[in-house]
Structure formats: structure tokens, C-alpha cells
Amino acid sequence: MQNHRTELETDASLSDFLVSPAELLAKRPDIHNIIGGALVFRQRPDTSPGKPVYETLLLKRAASDSFPLRWEVPGGTADLQVDGTIIDVAARELFEETRLQARKAVCAVGLGQSGNGSGIGPAAADASMDDKLNICLLPVDGLIWAIAVFIVEVTDTTTEIVLQDEEHEDWAWVTEAEVEERKFHGQSDGSLECVTEAMRMIVLEGFRLRKGF
Secondary structure (H helix, E strand, C coil): CCCHHHHCEECHHHHHHCCCHHHHHHHCCCCCEEEEEEECEEECCCCCCCCCCEEEEEEEECCCCCCCCCEECCEEECCCCCCCCHHHHHHHHHHHHHCCCEEEEEEEECCCCCCCCCCCCHHHCCCEECCCCCCEEEEECCEEEEEEEEEEEECCCCCCCCCCCCCEEEEEEEEHHHHHHCECCCCCCCECCECCHHHHHHHHHHHHHHCCC
């Protein structure tokens, strides 16, 4: 397995995430599991540098898995034996699920809402932002999952996407408008439903942050 930690450049703003998942869980007994996710952006090929339209990579979950046929960012659960930092979780999962190699972790992406959840719609009412870290907390079956998502630059966005068939069955570069409207443009039956409303909000917040670079 590749050592993403030694290869990955990390923005100074992410110093709080340079702790191991095991260390975070030991310090935070209120958190039971950690998910790391990667938002990878590219400029849509048919747009000009002066008026860029950005796309992000989403993966469609397998029909046999939980949240079947719904879309999510590349990511997964921390491996306490392997991941040296919270950021390493996102980089490792990105590579395992797509074969894209992370080059730099740019910033953390939350819900775009205050820590008490104000402004969050009913579909994501259970989600909230942590008051210490820029992570989303989501209750699942009585346990609290910490979702740490980062905007990540990769070595080459033209690298062939290679999926793990048991986890995902499709991938797509999608625009902000498509995520907002929950459908792919130009397709008669192109539903774009994220695994949770919290995931959809994180993706939209990622677009907002990316446009500020």
C-alpha cells in the first residue's frame, strides 16, 4: 500500500488534522467512528480559464451496498492500523477507490453552517458541525460518526478512474448546478441523489470554497 502521508503536501490551515485517528478517538469519547473524504475538482474541459466551470468527482454506490445507487465523494472509514493522520484517511481512500493520487490537501470542508446546526434543512437536521474541529458529526444507529472531508489536489485529473466493483458501480464529474438540482444535465433519467443531505451540503460547500481560490 502506498504511503500517502509521506507524499502528501498539507496546507498549514489543516494542522489540527495531523493527528492519528486513534489519537482523536482516544481524546474524543463522544466520537465512535471517523470517515475521511476527498473532494477533487477540475475545470470543465469546455470552459475557458477566464470563466471556469468547476466539476467534482462523485462515485455511485453499488446496488448491493448500503445507500444503494446513491452518490458520494471518494472516502471511507479510518483504518487505525494504517492511517497516520486524519488526512491520510481521505488520501488512502481516494487512491483505493479511484486510483487518483492525492498531491495536496488544501482545506477542510464542512456543512457551511454554524456549529449548532442553524440553517440546516429538515433532511439533514441530525447533522451538526463540531465546535472544535471543522468536521461534520452525524448520528448513525446510536453512534456518532465524524466526517472529515478535504479539498484535495491530485497529481493528474486525467488519470483513468478505476473503481472497486463491490463498493461503487459508476463515477462522474458533476457541476455545482447538477448537485443543487439533484440531476445530471442532458440525461432523461439522470437522478443525482447523494447518500445523505449532509453529504450534499458538504459537496456544495466545497464548490463555494473552490471558487474562492
